[in-house]
Amino acid sequence: MPEPQKASPALARAAGERGDWGQSASVWYELGLRGGEGAAAAYVQCAMALCEAGTPANAQRLLERALETAPDQIELLEGLADVMLRSGFRRAAEPHLERVLELDPDRVATLLALARLRFELGLEVGAAPLLERRIALGGGDAETWVLLARARRGAGDGAGAAAAYQRALELGESDPDRLLHAATLYFEFPEEQRGTLDAAQAERWIARAIELDPASVDAHFLLGALHEKEQRLDAAGAEYRRALELDPNSSKVLRRIAEFYRRRGDRELALAAGARYVDVARRSGDDVEAAQRWLADLARE
DSSP: OOOGGGOOHHHHHHHHHTTOHHHHHHHHHHHHHTOSTTHHHHHHHHHHHHHHTTOHHHHHHHHHHHHHHOTTOHHHHHHHHHHHHHTTOHHHHHHHHHHHHHHOTTOHHHHHHHHHHHHHTTOHHHHHHHHHHHHHTTOOOHHHHHHHHHHHHHTTOHHHHHHHHHHHHHTTOOOHHHHHHHHTHHHHSOGGGSTTOOHHHHHHHHHHHHHHOTTOHHHHHHHHHHHHHTTOHHHHHHHHHHHHHHOTTOHHHHHHHHHHHHHTTOHHHHHHHHHHHHHHHHHHTOOHHHHHHHHHHHHHO
C-alpha cells in the first residue's frame, strides 16, 4: 500500500496508463480510505482497476462494503452495476440502476444505461419510457433515438418507430446495419401502420447504407426486394445479381434470385440458380434433402 502522503489521483491514473492495475487499485483504495467528498469516486476507480486486473469479484466486494455505510451513494450504485455488467450479471445489475433513478430520476446517463440493459434482457418495451424521459431532458442523441425506434417497433408501433429512425438519421446515425434495420420496417408493417414511411424513404435508407458500405450483400439484397415489391422488376434483378456478385455462395440470395426468375417466367435461369443453391447447401452442411425438395417444387412450377 502506498504511503498516504504520496497517494494521489495522478499517481493512480499514471499506474493505470502503464498497465499496472494492481498499483492503480492500491492508490485509489488509499484515497477512498481517506474519506471525504471524493471517497466514493475513488472506490469506484479502485473497482474498475480491479476489473482490469482480472479480479471483478474483489471489485464487487469492495463496492458492496462501501455501500453498507452509504447505501444511497449514487456513484457507488452505478459503479457496482458496471462491475456486474462487466462480469455478465446483467439481471443483478438492474436493481442498482433502478435505485439510482429512484434517487435521481433526471440522471440522463443512467436512463440510457438502464435502457440498454433492458434491451439486453429482452425487455424492449420497458426501455421506451426511460428513453423518452432521456429525450425530454435533452439527451436525445442518435443512439437514444435508434433505441427508441427499436422499442416502439417491438411494441408494434410502426409509425412511431419510423419517426424515431428518421430523427436518428437527422442527428447523424450512420451505421449501415442500423439503416438496413430501419428500412425493413417497410416490409414488416402494412401501409396504414407505417406513418410517413414510404418506399422512397426506405430506399433512401438503403442507398445510404450502400454508400457507407458498397460491398454490403444485405443492402443490395434488400434494395432488390424493395424494387420487386414496387414492381420495378428490372431494377430488382440488377440488385439481386449485384448481391450475388458480392457473395456467390449466399444461400438466401441464390434462393431469392431463383424464385425471382421463376416468377418472371425464366425457367432456365431459375433452375440454374436453384441448382447452385442446392450445391451451396451440400458444401456448407445444410439440410440438402430440404434444398432438393425445394428445387423439385421449383422445377414443377
